[in-house]
Amino acid sequence: MNKKFLIFFSFFVLSMPTFNQMVYEFQDSLQEKRFYSLISEIRCPKCTSGSIASSDAPVSRDLKKKVYELILAGSSDEEIKVYVSERFGNFSDYRPALEGANYILWFGPFVFLSLMLVIFFLKRRV
Amino acid sequence: MNQFLRFSILLLPILILLFFGKVLLVDEDTKFKNFESKSFPEFQLNDLNGNPVKAKSLDGLKLVNVWASWCITCLVEHPFLTQLSDKNIQIIGLNYKDSDTKAIAWLQKHGNPYLFSIYDPRGDLAFDLGVTGAPESYLILDNQVIAHTQGEMNQAKWDNIFLPLIKKARQRS
Numbered sequence: 001m002n003k004k005f006l007i008f009f010s011f012f013v014l015s016m017p018t019f020n021q022m023v024y025e026f027q028d029s030l031q032e033k034r035f036y037s038l039i040s041e042i043r044c045p046k047c048t049s050g051s052i053a054s055s056d057a058p059v060s061r062d063l064k065k066k067v068y069e070l071i072l073a074g075s076s077d078e079e080i081k082v083y084v085s086e087r088f089g090n091f092s093d094y095r096p097a098l099e100g101a102n103y104i105l106w107f108g109p110f111v112f113l114s115l116m117l118v119i120f121f122l123k124r125r126v
Numbered sequence: 127m128n129q130f131l132r133f134s135i136l137l138l139p140i141l142i143l144l145f146f147g148k149v150l151l152v153d154e155d156t157k158f159k160n161f162e163s164k165s166f167p168e169f170q171l172n173d174l175n176g177n178p179v180k181a182k183s184l185d186g187l188k189l190v191n192v193w194a195s196w197c198i199t200c201l202v203e204h205p206f207l208t209q210l211s212d213k214n215i216q217i218i219g220l221n222y223k224d225s226d227t228k229a230i231a232w233l234q235k236h237g238n239p240y241l242f243s244i245y246d247p248r249g250d251l252a253f254d255l256g257v258t259g260a261p262e263s264y265l266i267l268d269n270q271v272i273a274h275t276q277g278e279m280n281q282a283k284w285d286n287i288f289l290p291l292i293k294k295a296r297q298r299s
Contacts, residue, residue, distance in 0.1 A: 027249065045256070046256040046258045046259060056256075058223070058259065059258045059259060061256070062249065062253055066253070086164075086256055087253065087255070087256040088256045088258070089162075091157075091298070104145075115134075119131060119134065119135075122131065123131065
């Protein structure tokens with residue numbers, strides 16, 4: 001009976017997610033912190049939205065591995081982001097560049113808000 | 127003043143509708159059309175037969191197609207690629223995260239539209255190219271990547287994205 005239980009529970013232990021996941025080991029906690037903040041700031045190229053941290057697509061796995069390797073090799077955050085966008089395009093960056101139609105994205109909400117405020121105060125005076 | 131207010135309140139939903147209309151009804155190929163050309167990454171890989179691939183083989187106008195024997199959509203686009211190669215479009219395969227024996231067997235079974243296939247089992251060259259999965263296609267002009275599509279290559283994508291660039295390139299030369 002005991003033996004059966006042992007075998008039964010060993011299934012649970014052996015199927016723990018740790019056996020299945022890539023484990024990243026860092027030299028210090030700063031590197032680790034940078035890693036986790038970077039992978040949440042790089043967009044998964046295979047997903048509609050979502051970072052590579054939230055994705056298990058093969059390309060996201062490759063990207064995470066690359067970010068990890070680059071951190072260990074001493075690259076800065078900015079260098080890593082450039083490295084990724086050189087290959088996967090500006091799409092990989094969550095912060096859209098300040099150019100062209102993106103001005104609407106960046107300043108549209110403020111224009112909209114000020115317009116609303118103007119209308120609101122004009123309306124109150126009437 | 128009151129009239130202006132009424133007018134602007136009416137105008138607002140129209141503007142919002144226009145904005146979302148523009149964002150949502152955007153042509154799906156637009157993101158492929160806005161591709162910024164870049165040079166083809168350097169690599170040291172063999173073809174499927176084990177011969178080293180020379181950078182010179184990417185001179186001229188070439189279609190680089192990312193494929194694998196495990197990739198189902200590659201099988202879907204395969205007849206179209208065969209048509210292209212029959213029309214003298216030079217296609218180079220990039221065999222992506224595959225095993226060479228399986229890849230060779232796949233080509234024997236379904237036909238080989240490629241001049242040769244670069245064997246990239248770890249996906250190193252694919253990563254530098256910005257491949258997100260198979261199939262994807264790249265248009266190469268003298269070692270420069272000038273266009274990129276993801277997913278199945280078909281007549282519509284070909285006519286819409288690659289053909290105008292090919293015509294332009296042929297006019298110049």
